Amino acid sequence: MHGLYAGLLRRFFSYMIDVVFYLLLALALFGTYIFICLIGFYNIPQMEEIHMIFILLGFCLFLIIVLSIMEFNFGATFGKIIFNIRIGSFRTNRNLFLRLILRNILKIAPFYFLSIISIELFFSVDMTVNFTNLVCFMIFTLIHILFLFRKDHRGFHDLAAKTIVVAIH
Secondary structure, eight states: OOSEEOOHHHHHHHHHHHHHHHHHHHHHHHHHHHHHHHTTSSOOOOOOHHHHHHHHHHHHHHHHHHHHHHHHHHSSOHHHHHTTEEEEESSOOTTHHHHHHHHHHHHHHHHHHHHHHHHHHHHOSSOOOOHHHHHHHHHHHHHHGGGGGSTTOOOHHHHHHTEEEEEOO
């Protein structure tokens, strides 16, 4: 893949566009679920912590698959396309789709654990949080900061998946 390494600001703003897209998608999916419940096709279950965690897990898996398909077919997500940056394979094209799935799992993991912590706090009477979830969130967050200190701005998810994000001119 030709081009310069994508700068931090370009990556940040393309990610923000993607986040807005994900949030709109989540609202649409959740809104559809509520609408179906309201018109009587399905009974609204009493929302418990486990329901919220499964809904979150399902949405994360959906995002991982959608992102991986977009990156495999177009080399980018919506935000990256707008900011003219692409994801490329670093040194090899073997098993690219599987490596993109790994990349997206690692990229989404900190937000998943943060969301689990938020759900736990919401449903908790004594404001306690599962220590394992807190540690996982902290570890994933710390290793994601790695990209700030690398010349090529490759984060942990890029290093593990052997991918690189470049600017296309």
